[in-house]
Amino acid sequence: MTDIPLGASGRMKRRDLVKALLADRGKLLAIGGLGAPAWDITAAGDVPENMPLWGGMGGAAMMGLGLALAQPDRPVAVITGDGEMLMGIGSLATIGVKQPRNLAIIVLDNEHYGETGMQETATRHGVDLATMAKGAGIADTRLVTQPEEVAALRAAIHAGAGPLFAQVKIDESSEPLVLPPREASILQARMREAILGKAAHLQ
Amino acid sequence: MPDAATDAARDWPDQIYALLKEHDIRQVALVPDAGHSRLIKRCLADNDMKVATLTTEEEGIAMLFGAWLGGEKGVLLMQSSGVGNCINMLSVPISHRTPCPMIVTMRGDYGEFNPFQVPMGNATQTVLEAMGTLVKRADAPEDVAPTVNATLRLAFNTYRPTATLIGQRVIGAKTFGK
Numbered sequence A: 001m002t003d004i005p006l007g008a009s010g011r012m013k014r015r016d017l018v019k020a021l022l023a024d025r026g027k028l029l030a031i032g033g034l035g036a037p038a039w040d041i042t043a044a045g046d047v048p049e050n051m052p053l054w055g056g057m058g059g060a061a062m063m064g065l066g067l068a069l070a071q072p073d074r075p076v077a078v079i080t081g082d083g084e085m086l087m088g089i090g091s092l093a094t095i096g097v098k099q100p101r102n103l104a105i106i107v108l109d110n111e112h113y114g115e116t117g118m119q120e121t122a123t124r125h126g127v128d129l130a131t132m133a134k135g136a137g138i139a140d141t142r143l144v145t146q147p148e149e150v151a152a153l154r155a156a157i158h159a160g161a162g163p164l165f166a167q168v169k170i171d172e173s174s175e176p177l178v179l180p181p182r183e184a185s186i187l188q189a190r191m192r193e194a195i196l197g198k199a200a201h202l203q
Numbered sequence B: 001m002p003d004a005a006t007d008a009a010r011d012w013p014d015q016i017y018a019l020l021k022e023h024d025i026r027q028v029a030l031v032p033d034a035g036h037s038r039l040i041k042r043c044l045a046d047n048d049m050k051v052a053t054l055t056t057e058e059e060g061i062a063m064l065f066g067a068w069l070g071g072e073k074g075v076l077l078m079q080s081s082g083v084g085n086c087i088n089m090l091s092v093p094i095s096h097r098t099p100c101p102m103i104v105t106m107r108g109d110y111g112e113f114n115p116f117q118v119p120m121g122n123a124t125q126t127v128l129e130a131m132g133t134l135v136k137r138a139d140a141p142e143d144v145a146p147t148v149n150a151t152l153r154l155a156f157n158t159y160r161p162t163a164t165l166i167g168q169r170v171i172g173a174k175t176f177g178k
Helices: A014-021 A036-043 A060-070 A082-087 A091-098 A129-135 A147-159 A184-196 A198-202 B004-022 B034-044 B058-069 B080-086 B088-096 B115-130 B141-158
Strands: A029-032 A050-052 A076-081 A103-109 A140-144 A164-169 B025-030 B050-053 B073-079 B100-105 B134-138 B161-166
Touching (some): A014 A036, A014 A147, A036 A076, A050 A184, A060 A076, A060 A091, A060 B025, A060 B058, A091 A103, A103 A129, A140 A147, A184 A198, B004 B034, B025 B034, B034 B100, B058 B073, B058 B080, B058 B100, B080 B088, B080 B100, B080 B115, B100 B141, B115 B161
Parallel strands (some): A029 A050, A029 A076, A076 A103, A103 A164, B025 B050, B073 B100
16 A cells, blocks of 8 residues: 555645555445545445535534444444534544544545635644544544555554544645535435345335 | 323423434434433433534534434434524435434523523524424423424434424523522
């Protein structure tokens, strides 16, 4: 996994990073936060075990908590952006109190609001999400900057020793759009069927 | 022998708890309200319920969506001021067509003392309905249980946000000693 290419900034390219995190994913369920992270998880494979979000900014981590509590035997990864995480930053406290062992929150931190014209986020100005997560009581908190660190992060997502929070510094360049279905009832129904079987539709 | 109305006046929080059990509610997301304090205690004492105290109410809308993805039913408890925090997040259960039942204790209603509670209290039903939520009010203790039951049934049978508003006449107004 050390072959994740670096962009012009010297930081990892987001698509390759997310593909590496979701490789050989087994029972992993992934929630992709509004915007580029939703396209990133879709580019890695538009599978039912993905929940790419078209809205609900600020809610990705809490969706991860509800899912992780409902499915304690499956690893759940919330892969979201720095702007999305900042909007729901209080949810780190909620999650820190509940301590779900199977939940990992991975923030793809390009220090910008990428969908709206690349305005700078607070992380551009030194706000340290990993330290905020640590302060919220999430013990396994990582700042990831090097491709060599990604294999260990992927392993930790699957290990069930969470909650885990990783702030991964990524290159700010945009990637081509890879869009999931836009009809959100399909997105939820296919994920529920993947988890619960056909009985999901009769609950 | 006490009549049904007298029982309800005392027991409506316990009746809500019984309904949560009957509907197999496993996740309870809440921002505390004095009107919900007895129900919250019952939920916290229940090992089959995962209770999350939120930092802001829209977290609960997101959490209930995640719970439903994983096959668990949840409910959001809050006071009327918190409804204002939920508005945009309601696009999640609306667009995904997923259940999102809310039980709201009213402020800014009958006999309110605090001016800051009035704007959101007065707008609660209008705002929820503007965001596609089916809203039912309970203004007498004996109406609470049937109304909450309807809110839970409509959410889980028809896949949408629903809300019961429990009026301040049921809860009693906070008077700050005045």
